[in-house]
Amino acid sequence: CRAPDRCVQDCAMWMKPEEILLANALWVTEQSNGFFTLQRRKGHGTKGLSSVLVGTLDSVFDSKPAPYRILHRTPLSEVSYVVATSLSREEIFQNWAWIEQNLLETLKSFDSEDEATEFVCCKIRSLVAQREVSLPEVDQDNAQFQVNANRFASIFNLPPQEKLVNYYSCSFWKGRLPQQGWLYLSMQHLAFHSFLFGQTTRLLLRWTDITTLERSNNFLFPETIMVASRQKKHYFSMFTNIVETFTLMEQLANLAMRQLISEETFEADKQLSRKLSCNAPKKLPLLKRDLDARAQSETYRTTFRLPLDERLDGSLECCLWTPYNKQAVRGKLYLSPNYICFESRVKNLVCLVIPLRLLQVTEKVDSHHSLSNALILTTRNKVNFLFAQVEGRDFLIEKISELLAKIPQPKEIPCPEDDCTSLASSSSSASWEPEASLASRFELPRSQEAQEAETQKEKQWEEHFAEYGRGLCTYRTSKAQELVLEGIPDSLRGELWMLYSGAIHELETHPGYYRKAVSESMGKRNATSEEIERDLHRSLPEHPAFQSSQGINALRRLLNAYAWRNPAIGYCQAMNIVASVLLLYASEEEAFWLLVALCERLLPDYYNTKVVGALIDQGVLEDLARDHIPELYTKLDSLGVLSMISLSWFLTIFLSVIPFESAVNIVDCFFYDGAKVVFQVALAVLEANQERLLSCKDDGEAMMVLCSYLENVQNPQAAICSRSAFQPPGGSKATVDISTLVYDSYSKYGFLTSNMIEKLRLKHRLSVVQGLQDANVKNVLRSLSLDPRISALLTQDELSDLVALIREQQLSQHSWGMGPPGVAPPNVDSGAPYGEQLFHLDMDQFLSFLSAMGPWSRGEHPRRLGVRLFRLADADCDGWVSLADFCRILAMSSRGDMDDRLRLLYGAHLAVCQPGDVEDSHRDTVDDSPEQEGAEVATEAEEYFSSLEEGSSVDQILSSSSTAEEGSTAPGLQQQQLLQQRTELLDAVLQRSRDTDSLFGSCSLSSSYGSSGDPSRFSSKSSDVTLPDMNQEQFVQMWQTVYNLFVGHPDEQDFYHALACTGTELLQMGEMNHEAKTQPNELAGESSGGDGPTQQEACREGSIVAASVSSDMWDRHWHISFQQFRACLHKDEHLASFFDSKTPVSSALEGLRNSRIQQRASSTPPLTGAIKV
Structure with missing residues (x-):
């Protein structure tokens, strides 16, 4: 069938x-x-x-x-x-x-x-x-997992965007008794569910709310995982595989913290299920496999210093034939889209990186008598690499062939001649070329002993190259580490820094990129470039290279180019010191890629406004000190010294505290072994000064001990440079050889590994990021409470609850990748208090919170008034409203007096709305009959609006208005005037304090819309002086909004009668203003002998914010002032009572919180709006 x-x-x-x-x-x-x-x-x-x-x-x-x-x-x-x-x-x-x-x-x-x-x-x-x-292939998880994923979403009422990663059986300690159940780990939440004999236990924690993750094993809680949030600690035990569970929990928490820092969302690897592999685990859920693959790729990149976009494709066991000692070394071969790497089982025995772009031939070797399943790789330089005992050799060759076919050829990034010419003219020089290493151009004198030592080191490195190879495909052995610890000679330092840091890969695959970055960045003035200019002459001022224009110009180009490449970081203090040292020993382009490797791979999250990475490593150093020098740690912790020294040490890799000619030896080790070197040296410095530090009585004395020690770290084999900046006051203290310090750090703390550091970083990343988030919220609340308009109307508890709700909503929507379509990030004022500038609301979010807590959510079409208020608050027209302005509007509308509410209502109808904001608002109001048909007053109100509109619609008016605006003036000047006038209107409505000069300039609203020529009207002491007059079209729209507020009200008929009477009175006032205005203008026109409008009328009609388009159906001379509008509404008892009533914000907040819970119970996302952070 x-x-x-x-x-x-x-x-x-x-x-x-x-x-x-x-x-x-x-x-x-x-x-x-x-x-x-x-x-x-x-x-x-x-x-x-x-x-x-x-x-x-x-x-x-x-x-x-x-x-x-x-x-x-x-x-x-x-x-x-x-x-x-x-x-x-x-x-x-x-x-x-x-x-x-x-x-x-x-x-x-x-x-x-x-x-x-x-x-x-x-x-x-x-x-x-x-x-x-x-x-879709990404959804083809096994049936049992899909059943549990559906059960997880159903139990905790989560939206479809929440993806389950895995689940584990365990016990949750609720009180003194364990509850056996299931631990669910999703991308955004940790959840536990238990159902035992009719008793249900549920726990749901967001990863971004977790402050501590610890695994312990003691008598009371054997094999336990402790999860701490801001409110409580939770214990889970009796796992079948606690190692896998805890590793996944760490990974998910780490991912959540990184998303908070970088504001990036997780995207699953859609190619994972289609990857060609002979041993990929298919039984695991797809997201779990994806996360495992990401963790393995991160370890792979860190081990071999590869670019951030490189992903591990697979690995297999094999042997590498090492020609320098004629042995086969057992290890593991790693394959990725652009590299073949090998690492021996024995740590630091041998390591190899072969870029596929250099590979020429891959072939089997079956004739070798002692090596089975062998294959040989030949590079373009005719260097052969022999691998034997390769498991799945045929599959590996097929995979390499597949990847080689996809390798793109690096193409030169063009730098237009016009850009280069413009750059040259802006730099006041005929042309520019990247500088070679500045140390070779500005050579410093050396002592005879230092020169002999330098020559000897160069000879040792040449012998090493002859034996192990030179360049990208060299055999990296423990011999290379020994030579690095002794110090790299100046002539080879740039080359080896590029090799061991991995920056050479990005240099070779991005030809012309640096020239393009320089051409795009130089000659442009902004806050970043100005900060760079201030710091240029503070960068190694003792070195002659940076006392010359060549060094300063190269440093300027380098820092501006990196700020252009990575605007998220831009420029951070301490980057100039590191960059200047890089320029000494590497060419300008090489120094650029070294800085990229340093900021983006080797020390991630260090160089930004929050210095999150440095704060995390500060906590790591404290943990290491507690474990290895406990007595000294107790002393320094009581003095608070570790937090004072670590930032300066870490941000500059000791270059700012140790003479640079000595500190470069630490940089040598840093590029070779990674960030663990910084911790090794820091612990060695603390231990070397342990006795003196233990006898210190305060933090100042301890800092003097450490500064004195570091200033006297010398390198007798280095070139002689002015050390005036590092000379101690006495000048006779004993010096410390940098070689001794480096050797001690490796001999005593060389057991530290990158994996150990990463685990400690994860632990402290949770607490540091959470601390920053809490500090941001405190800054928000502090800045809001300092605003008198907000603090006078909203309590601190109400503000705290409101910010918490907004923050919770922001986290949910950011983690689920939800946001307003087509809306760019907000234009953040860099001068705003840090923390307050992080919270911005889009239109849907603004309307949701305002309708939930504001007084105007009832009646007919309440959204239209909310949209008008949003357009009023969105003064810069970027689609976002700041938290401070939202709080001001909420405070005035819910707790303000009658004048505050009338000012909001009046100002909202002066701001220009987009055509789609109030679609068919006139037609809806006219065509829809009131609920109580036949009521005499309701019919009167309807006829009143109909007689004014004469069948017109707002769509036609707004459309023609926007068209007239677009062609009225030059786009740049028009946009500037629009933003200025919208800002002044918002200032007038919210009564924000601004400079009076900016308020009453030649193009200000007060001069454009003055209803009289009396100079006293512009006094800054009056609360409503800057509100412009309202024309007839705007009045009709506002009165329709007021009419809609009372639809369905118990006293609807009384309000309709009051509106009809008050509206008629305001119309008569507008006619009187027209007559009073027309007569003087006619007399002035006759005396001047011209028929054109007066300057005041022209200014009013040309305004973008408040003036309406000229139309035959509207009387353009008709206008009323805010004082008239306010006085009329004050006279009516019913209207005055309505607009003077207060709204209980606390109960509204509680109701909003409960509605969020009910919305989650419907398995739908809470809101469709977004908050941008």
């Missing part, structure tokens, strides 16, 4: 037939026929004893199936087959109906039961196969 097309679409419940022996255990039969049985799980939908027992068994043994299933069983067979499952009764009965219609008649025609069973199994498998083909 042929199934209908519909059944293929609805076949999500079909499953591959599974044998079961006990068909009725824990199941109830609802329908059956000769070949199929439809069953329901016992206790499902009930609250009896059977429901409790079955639910407990399912929860403990992870056997909770879908509550409905269909079995295939023939009358004489004892074996049944599960062919369909479903979570709902409706869906399972759809499958049952399809079976009865399409299979039953066919099955009756078979002669034997075995043939019928074979036919059923074949048919069901075909339906399942069609489903799998139609599903």
Whole structure:
């Protein structure tokens, strides 16, 4: 039989037939026929004893199936087959109906039961196969995992964006008794669920709220994981695999913290399921495999110093033939899209990196008598690398061939001649060329002993190159580390820094990039370039290279180019010191890529405004000191010294505290061994001064001890440079040889590894990032409380609750990748208090919070007023409103007096709205009859609006208005005037304090819309002096908004009557203003002999914010002032009472919090808006 097309679409419940022996255990039969049985799980939908027992068994043994299933069983067979499952009764009965219609008649025609069973199994498998083909590959996790993922989302009411990574059986200690259940780890949450004998235990924690993750093993809590949030500690134990569980928890928490720092969202690797591999684990959930692959790739990049976008493709065991000692070294070969790497099993024995772009030939070797399964790789320089005992050699060769076919050829990035010419003119020089290493151009004198030592080191390195190779494909052995510890000679320092840092890879794959970056960045003035200019002459001022224009210009180009490349970092203090040292020993372009490697790979998150990386490593140093020099740590911790010294040490790699000619030896080791060198040297310095530090009485004395020691670290083999900046006051203190310090750091603390440092970094990343987030929120609350308009109307508790709700919403939407489509990040004022500038609301978010807590969420079309208020607050027209302005509007509308509310209402209708904001607002109001038909006053109000509008719509007016605005003036000047006037209007409405000169300039609103020529009107002491007059069109729109506020109000009829009377009075006032304005203007026109408008009228009509487009249906001379509007509404008792009533913000906040919980219970995202941080 042929199934209908519909059944293929609805076949999500079909499953591959599974044998079961006990068909009725824990199941109830609802329908059956000769070949199929439809069953329901016992206790499902009930609250009896059977429901409790079955639910407990399912929860403990992870056997909770879908509550409905269909079995295939023939009358004489004892074996049944599960062919369909479903979570709902409706869906399972759809499958049952399809079976009865399409299979039953066919099955009756078979002669034997075995043939019928074979036919059923074949048919069901075909339906399942069609489903799998139609599903995206990334969704093809195993069926059991999908069932648990659905259960997880259902239990905790999470949206579809929340993806489960894995789940583990464990116990949660609730009080003194453990609750056995399941720990769910998703991308954004840690969750626990237990159901035991009718008692349900649920716990849901966001990763971004976790402050501590610890694994412990003691008598009370054996093999326990402790998870601490800001409020409480939670303990989990009795894991089947605690190592895997804790590793995944660390990884997810680390990922969440990095997202908070960088504001990036997680994107699954869509290529993972299609990767060609012979041993990839397919049983793990796809997201778990993705995270494991990311962790392995990060370790791979760190070990071999590879670019950040390199991803590990696979690894296998093999042997590398080392020609320098004629041995086969056992280790592991790693393959990625652009590199083949090898690392020996014995640490530091041998390491090898072969870029695929240099590979020319890959071939098998079967003739070698002692090495089996061998292959040989030949580079373009005719260097051969022999690998033997390769597991899956044919597969490896196929994979290498596949990757080689995809290797792109590096192309020169063009630098237009016009850009270079402009750059040259802006730099006041005929042309520019990248500088060579400045140390070779500005040579410093050396003593004879130092010169001999330098020559000897150069000779040793030449011998090393001859034996182990030179360049990218050199054999990296422990011999190279020994030479690095002795200090790299100046002539080779730049080359070896590039090699060991991995910067050489980015230099070779991005030809012309630096020239392009320089051409794009130089000659542009901004805050970053100005900060760079201030620091140029503070960079190694004792070295002659930076006392000349060549060195200063090279440093300027380098720092500006990097700021252009990475605007998220831009420029950070201490970068100039590091960059100047890089320029001494490497060419200008090489120094650029070294700085890239330093800031983006070797010391991530160091060089930014938050210096998060340095703060994390400060905590790591404290932990290491506590473990290895506990007595000294106790002393320094009591003095608070470690937090004072670590930032300056780490940010400049000791270059700012040790004479640079000595500190470069530490930089040598840093580029070779990574960040662990900084901790080794720091611990060695502290231990060398332990006795003196223990006798210190205060932090100042301890700092003097350390500064004196570091200033006297010398390098007798270095060139002689002016040391005036490092000379101690006495000048006779004993010096310390840098070689001795480096040797001590390796001999005593060389056991530290990059993995150890990374684990400690993860531990402190949680606390540091959470501390920064808490500090940001405190800064927000502090800045808001300092605003008198906010603090006078909202309490500190209300502000705290409001910020917490906004922050929670921001975290959810950021983690789920939700945001306003097509809206760019907000234009943040760098002068705003740090923390306050982090919170911005888009329109949907603004409307959601305002409607939940503001007083104008009732009536008809409340969104239109909210949109107008948003456009008023969005003075810079970027689609975002700052938290401070939102709080001012909320405070004035909910707790302000009547004048505050009227000012908001009046100002909202002066701001220009976009055509889609208030679509058909006139038509809706006119065509829709009031709820209480036949009411005399309601009919009067409707006729009142109809007589004013004369059948026109707002869409037509706004469209023509925007068209007129676009062509009125030059775009740049028009935009500037628009932003200035919108800002002045918002200042006037919110009564924000600004410089009076900016308020009352030649283009200010007060001069453009002055209703009279009286100079006293512009006094800054009046609260409403800067509010412009309102024209007839704006008044009609505002009065329709006021009319809509009372739709459905208990006293609707009384308000309609009051609005009709007050509206008529305001219309008459506008006519009187027209007549009073027209007569003087006519007299002035006659006296001047011209017919054109006056300057004041022209200014009013040309304004972008408040003036309406000229139209025959509107009287352009009609206008009213805010004082008139306010006075009329004050006279009516009903209207005054309405606009003077206060809104309980605390109860509104509580209601909003409860509504969020209910929205989550519906398994939908809380809001469609977004907050940008």
